[in-house]
Structures are given as structure tokens and as C-alpha cells.
Amino acid sequence: MKQRKIPLRKCVACQEMKPKKELIRVVRTPSEETLIDLTGKKAGRGAYLCGKVECFKLAKKSKALDRALKVTVQPEIYDQLEQDFIRVQDEFLSGGGTLE
Numbered sequence: 001m002k003q004r005k006i007p008l009r010k011c012v013a014c015q016e017m018k019p020k021k022e023l024i025r026v027v028r029t030p031s032e033e034t035l036i037d038l039t040g041k042k043a044g045r046g047a048y049l050c051g052k053v054e055c056f057k058l059a060k061k062s063k064a065l066d067r068a069l070k071v072t073v074q075p076e077i078y079d080q081l082e083q084d085f086i087r088v089q090d091e092f093l094s095g096g097g098t099l100e
Contacts, residue, residue, distance in 0.1 A: 009048040012068045013059040016050065023048040024088060026081065028069040034077050036084050038091075045069050049085075056085045 007020040020040065027037040029044040037046065047068035049055050059065050060082070066073050073081075 011050045011055055012047045012064040013049055013055040013062070018050065020048070022051070024051055024085070026065060026069070028071055032071070034065075034069065034071070034073055034081065036081065036088055038088065051089055053082075053086060053089060056082060 008017045009020045009023050010017050011023060025037040025040050025042075025046045025048055026034065027042050027044040027046045028034050029042065035042075040046075045068075047065055049059060060078050063073075065078075
């Protein structure tokens with residue numbers, strides 16, 4: 001049987017290539033809203049982060065999300081995303097690293 005390709009994505013903070021299912025997607029929707037996309041299927045421009053708070057903090061410090069999403073992410077959005085990210089990280093890690 002033919003081996004299926006595993007889609008790889010790069011974490012915008014640590015620059016590591018990992019399977020898409022092991023990363024958390026942050027999306028800028030067409031309505032200019034920035035949020036975490038657990039399904040990986042929401043419409044909009046996406047950026048991927050490892051499932052670690054350290055990577056999120058590095059992305060915030062280096063403004064990696066601003067560059068990846070091609071929009072200036074406001075500090076209050078970063079604060080909201082950080083709270084969401086901490087909550088999502090627990091779900092992410094308890095699910096064995098996959099978001100399904």
C-alpha cells in the first residue's frame with residue numbers, strides 16, 4: 001500500500017518543521033479577526049505554532065505572528081491569544097499532541 005504524505009508546517013517562532021497535526025494554527029479571518037483555529041480549516045491566513053507556551057511568547061516578542069499573518073496584531077489580541085493558547089495547550093497535550 002502506498003504511503004500517504006504527511007503535510008509539514010513550520011513553527012513561526014522556533015522555525016522547526018513538524019507535521020501539521022502537531023502544531024496549533026493561529027488564523028486571521030477575512031473579517032480581520034485573529035484567533036486560534038483548532039480545526040485547522042477556518043478561512044483566512046494561518047500561522048503555525050508548536051504546542052508550547054514558550055513558542056507563543058517567543059512569537060509575541062519577535063512579532064513573528066505579525067509577519068506571518070501580514071497584519072499588526074494588537075497587544076490586547078496577544079493577551080487574549082495567550083489566555084486561549086494556555087487553555088488550548090492543556091487540551092492539545094492531553095490529546096496526545098493532535099488536534100482532532
